[in-house]
Amino acid sequence: ETGVTQSPTHLIKTRGQQVTLRCSSQSGHNTVSWYQQALGQGPQFIFQYYREEENGRGNFPPRFSGLQFPNYSSELNVNALELDDSALYLCASSTDSGSRYEQFFGPGTRLTVL
Amino acid sequence: GEDVEQSLFLSVREGDSSVINCTYTDSSSTYLYWYKQEPGAGLQLLTYIFSNMDMKQDQRLTVLLNKKDKHLSLRIADTQTGDSAIYFCALDSSNTGKLIFGQGTTLQVKP
Numbered sequence: 001e002t003g004v005t006q007s008p009t010h011l012i013k014t015r016g017q018q019v020t021l022r023c024s025s026q027s028g029h030n031t032v033s034w035y036q037q038a039l040g041q042g043p044q045f046i047f048q049y050y051r052e053e054e055n056g057r058g059n060f061p062p063r064f065s066g067l068q069f070p071n072y073s074s075e076l077n078v079n080a081l082e083l084d085d086s087a088l089y090l091c092a093s094s095t096d097s098g099s100r101y102e103q104f105f106g107p108g109t110r111l112t113v114l
Numbered sequence: 115g116e117d118v119e120q121s122l123f124l125s126v127r128e129g130d131s132s133v134i135n136c137t138y139t140d141s142s143s144t145y146l147y148w149y150k151q152e153p154g155a156g157l158q159l160l161t162y163i164f165s166n167m168d169m170k171q172d173q174r175l176t177v178l179l180n181k182k183d184k185h186l187s188l189r190i191a192d193t194q195t196g197d198s199a200i201y202f203c204a205l206d207s208s209n210t211g212k213l214i215f216g217q218g219t220t221l222q223v224k225p
Contacts, residue, residue, distance in 0.1 A: 004156070033211060042118075042202050042215030043157070056212050090156055099145050099206035103213065105156035 002027060004093050004106035012112045013081050021076040021109045025093030031055070032074040033103060034066060037088040049074055050097040078111075086113045116140040116207045120216035127224050132193045134219045136186040136203035141165070143205035146179060148188045151200045151218070160188070160201075190221075198223045 035043035049068035
């Protein structure tokens with residue numbers, strides 16, 4: 001069984017650019033959550049997708065947006081990049097939405113904004 | 115909003131017990147979790163405890179929950195160098211899978 005994968009591993013962008021990060025969920029999982037982990041901090045919840053619909057959002061501006069596809073893979077898009085967007089972006093998938101379903105995390109995408 | 119606090123650093127000798135502490139403000143989370151993060155790796159769920167339990171033991175891991183004081187702890191018995199990592203406590207106050215993490219405690223295990 002393949003685990004959660006993310007691409008790319010690393011990415012360097014400049015301020016004002018746009019970026020798309022990708023996540024392939026674990027087989028059989030219909031829920032994907034995205035988290036931002038700044039250096040030295042714990043992950044912060046960005047949003048969750050459940051069966052292709054946004055199912056909860058954290059305290060992030062609208063320039064953070066996402067998609068979930070019919071195969072339950074997901075994208076995180078960030079527009080108008082700012083220096084503070086530099087972080088490790090983690091996605092996690094689970095068999096369903098809700099706290100009793102374990103979230104399996106991918107290795108993350110390290111984004112650097114210059 | 116929910117606030118989760120952890121001490122930032124803990125150093126122990128190999129073979130000793132490690133105790134990592136966490137305090138939180140919102141007590142509506144049904145589950146409370148402990149995650150481990152090793153360099154270059156994602157987060158790995160170590161263990162969790164139901165909010166109606168006081169203690170859970172899982173091999174070398176013991177989780178204690180004091181709901182009155184809103185305090186969660188993780189004890190690792192016979193700590194090994196392979197246990198060196200960052201440990202995060204996490205809650206889900208909306209019970210929807212939206213995890214709220216502490217800042218993480220870096221555990222250093224000296225041989």
